Amino acid sequence: MIWGDSARVLRAVLRNSALQRALIGFTLFWTAECGVWVAILVYGYEVGGAAGAAVSALIGLIPSTLFALVASPLGDLMTRERALALGYAAQAATMGLAAGAIATGQPIWVVYLCIALVSCALTLTRPVYSAMLSSLAHAPEELTAANAVSSWAEGLGVFAGPMIAGLLLAISGAGLAFAAMALAQIAAAILASGVSAHPDAGGEGAAPASHHMSLVRDVAEGLRELRHEKGASALLLLVGCQFAIIGMLDVLSVELAFSVLSLDPSGPGILSAALGLGGLFGATVAMIRLAQKRLASPFVLGALANGVPLLLFGLPLAFDLMAAITLLAVAGGGKSFADVTGRTLLQRSVREDTLARVFGLQEGLSDAGMAVGTVLAPLLVVWCGARGALVGAGLFLPGAAVLAWRRLWVLDDRAIVPERELEILRRILFMEPLNPLMLERMASRVIPVTASYGDVVIQQGDPGDRFYVIEEGKIRVTVHGRHIAELGAGSYFGEIALLRNVRRTASVTALGPVKLLALERDEFLAAVTGSRRSAEAAEVEIARRLDQDAVAEGR
Numbered sequence: 319m320i321w322g323d324s325a326r327v328l329r330a331v332l333r334n335s336a337l338q339r340a341l342i343g344f345t346l347f348w349t350a351e352c353g354v355w356v357a358i359l360v361y362g363y364e365v366g367g368a369a370g371a372a373v374s375a376l377i378g379l380i381p382s383t384l385f386a387l388v389a390s391p392l393g394d395l396m397t398r399e400r401a402l403a404l405g406y407a408a409q410a411a412t413m414g415l416a417a418g419a420i421a422t423g424q425p426i427w428v429v430y431l432c433i434a435l436v437s438c439a440l441t442l443t444r445p446v447y448s449a450m451l452s453s454l455a456h457a458p459e460e461l462t463a464a465n466a467v468s469s470w471a472e473g474l475g476v477f478a479g480p481m482i483a484g485l486l487l488a489i490s491g492a493g494l495a496f497a498a499m500a501l502a503q504i505a506a507a508i509l510a511s512g513v514s515a516h517p518d519a520g521g522e523g524a525a526p527a528s529h530h531m532s533l534v535r536d537v538a539e540g541l542r543e544l545r546h547e548k549g550a551s552a553l554l555l556l557v558g559c560q561f562a563i564i565g566m567l568d569v570l571s572v573e574l575a576f577s578v579l580s581l582d583p584s585g586p587g588i589l590s591a592a593l594g595l596g597g598l599f600g601a602t603v604a605m606i607r608l609a610q611k612r613l614a615s616p617f618v619l620g621a622l623a624n625g626v627p628l629l630l631f632g633l634p635l636a637f638d639l640m641a642a643i644t645l646l647a648v649a650g651g652g653k654s655f656a657d658v659t660g661r662t663l664l665q666r667s668v669r670e671d672t673l674a675r676v677f678g679l680q681e682g683l684s685d686a687g688m689a690v691g692t693v694l695a696p697l698l699v700v701w702c703g704a705r706g707a708l709v710g711a712g713l714f715l716p717g718a719a720v721l722a723w724r725r726l727w728v729l730d731d732r733a734i735v736p737e738r739e740l741e742i743l744r745r746i747l748f749m750e751p752l753n754p755l756m757l758e759r760m761a762s763r764v765i766p767v768t769a770s771y772g773d774v775v776i777q778q779g780d781p782g783d784r785f786y787v788i789e790e791g792k793i794r795v796t797v798h799g800r801h802i803a804e805l806g807a808g809s810y811f812g813e814i815a816l817l818r819n820v821r822r823t824a825s826v827t828a829l830g831p832v833k834l835l836a837l838e839r840d841e842f843l844a845a846v847t848g849s850r851r852s853a854e855a856a857e858v859e860i861a862r863r864l865d866q867d868a869v870a871e872g873r
Contacts, residue, residue: 337464339513340450341471343406343506347443348475350499353483354413357495358433360487365426377430378437379689386441386682398450398674399513405442406507410500412436417496441685445677452665452673452755461665461755465658469601476597550667550676550729552722553660556621558683559718560656563624565691566711579642592643596650601658603651613663614730620659621719623652629712632705666759667729669844739764739835742787746810748859751851760845764835769828778825782815785842791832797824804829814860816842
């Protein structure tokens, strides 16, 4: 049954033409990123040996960490398909510059400047792509499946990019590798320009209300969302820890191959391939479990599976090559499983109009984590030896995940969809056009409010802060003290002040015990104004209500 449900959802995901184009472009992106990373390291090594390779890596990682934070609002200030195409185009341009600088023998500082530009441009894609997936999916299980397929695309890119780059480096050097990857990014930009992330709603995913914000306020809005969404900041920090492990493994895989396993020079490549193979398996397992509503436990399980094999390598035990490959495959599978579940949990939890900014912050933390891991690994080897360094790496992520467990569980609780609230929201006329995933997120964010006879729920002239739906009971609407209407279960009020950005146009008083469902201003506006059809339907409803109020008030 699980296999059947997973296959059904996977077929639905792969039949989505927009998702097909996005996935192919994302695969090309990962191929190009991994290919140019090899070219960057090889260029640095040719210039300055192992130290030169490390300098090249840090020159790429440090600026990109800061740039990811600055560029994070991009995917929330324009349509996500446009932002994705723009990112791919920027990557193609900077890779072309690097290729030209190397081919024409420019000074090393010029090439390093180009490398920094390439690394900065590469941070533009993942936040926008991850945010866009939540708009392409039509249900939580489809979102998990889309993330799993994206992990497959990532695995294919991780395999193909270095292989292609290696062939091109052998033929003509780093310049040709950069040029070829630039062509791949041009193809990705063409594909992204044809993606329609919102075929039925047009314009969702952008944040119209944010267009006039300053860059600082845009970034701060993403940070505020993390503070508001309990557990999301802990999840992002754990992702940074995970990338620190990846940075460590760049060094420790060599130490493991030579110092612990005593392999020949092909050893590091074999171990890296085992990590990649395990990653494909981890994404597959995540997709099979896509019907699972709770994701905090699977994320922590993935983190443990990622770290424990490294811890075992640090113990004074004898390992042959087959055992090493098996353990590293488990580590790679754990990383991929944690990637899919963590990304899905974040997509289901963070407000839609800030999602790209939050993923941009994650991108910056990821690059920072890799930089820290790249620096920390050789220091651990010097201080603790190869086995001690592996123990440290193995304890790092699982320990952080266990410490953050309670906060992740709170985040998971908020991602569970309450069916009754969902059904009530679904019946509201101007919410019908919303993406089902958006509706489910709104349903999980409603706040129960109760009132007794005579209680004033909203006062005419007050600022608008919430949208209300009546779950049980009746309320009276008055304008300047004149009775306008009585509303019962299923009716709603409060949208005019929010959508028109005016003060409350009427007062609402409870006519007995009343149960209400409330949505905070930002949550409501992010959903309704993010969908053209929803916003248009809401405007029609507002005009109808104002006309009715005017007639009633004039009687």
